[in-house]
Amino acid sequence: MSSLFRRLIDGGGVAVAPSVLAADFARLEKEIRAVDAAGADCLHLDVMDGNFVPNITFGPFVVEAIARLTKLPLITHLMILNPGDYAERFVEAGSYAVSFHREAMESGHADLLKKIRALGCKAGVAINPDTPLSAVIDLLPGLDFLLVMTVFPGFGGQSFIPEALGKAEEAARVRKEKGLDFLIEVDGGVKPENARLVREAGAQIVVAGTAIFRSPDYAAAVAAIRG
Numbered sequence: 001m002s003s004l005f006r007r008l009i010d011g012g013g014v015a016v017a018p019s020v021l022a023a024d025f026a027r028l029e030k031e032i033r034a035v036d037a038a039g040a041d042c043l044h045l046d047v048m049d050g051n052f053v054p055n056i057t058f059g060p061f062v063v064e065a066i067a068r069l070t071k072l073p074l075i076t077h078l079m080i081l082n083p084g085d086y087a088e089r090f091v092e093a094g095s096y097a098v099s100f101h102r103e104a105m106e107s108g109h110a111d112l113l114k115k116i117r118a119l120g121c122k123a124g125v126a127i128n129p130d131t132p133l134s135a136v137i138d139l140l141p142g143l144d145f146l147l148v149m150t151v152f153p154g155f156g157g158q159s160f161i162p163e164a165l166g167k168a169e170e171a172a173r174v175r176k177e178k179g180l181d182f183l184i185e186v187d188g189g190v191k192p193e194n195a196r197l198v199r200e201a202g203a204q205i206v207v208a209g210t211a212i213f214r215s216p217d218y219a220a221a222v223a224a225i226r227g
């Protein structure tokens with residue numbers, strides 16, 4: 001059982017999470033071995049349903065196949081409607097952590113977090129760039145990580161929205177004030193050039209797709225994002 005979150009909470013530092021969405025799927029096994037060898041701490045898996053976002057990626061079968069290819073912890077990012085109907089399958093597929101979107105359901109977020117945790121998985125909630133932190137403030141005591149999106153979900157390779165980072169800072173402040181211990185993940189448009197801003201805003205899990213998988217040197221990209 002991986003203890004990535006424990007290590008980040010106790011030891012500080014930043015985990016780099018390559019987003020597999022930007023990998024070459026015809027060479028998926030090689031791509032995953034390459035980012036592992038390049039120093040990735042975990043993998044970020046983007047699940048899209050064509051409803052919550054206007055794009056479709058992959059489901060639990062592919063997550064399960066990836067779990068057989070690597071020992072890296074799998075952080076699954078559900079960009080789907082009705083996440084409560086599917087979260088368990090993604091846990092069973094081998095996810096170390098699963099997040100779902102605040103915007104994907106009207107209610108029931110706290111219960112779904114509990115359910116994911118009861119399955120022995122880390123549970124997180126993701127917020128779009130235009131969703132305020134206040135929309136998830138009551139959920140913070142019951143989650144293991146908050147995913148702050150710095151692009152609108154749906155596609156890799158979009159431009160970073162710096163204004164969204166303020167919510168990572170705000171979340172870190174609230175965490176301190178309330179004595180909580182959730183982690184902060186930042187996802188979307190992160191590149192070596194803006195990674196420092198992202199880390200300084202309090203991101204502990206930094207996701208990067210294009211910046212790693214479309215770079216000629218994965219190890220250099222991972223190292224630059226880690227800082």
Ligand code: DX5
Nearest residue numbers: 153154155156157189209210
């Ligand atoms: C966007 C996804 C992101 C994306 C990141 O909908 O949630 O994880 O794959 O890719 P880059 O780093 O290319 O923006």
Ligand code: ZN
Nearest residue numbers: 044046077187
């Ligand atoms: Zn993502």
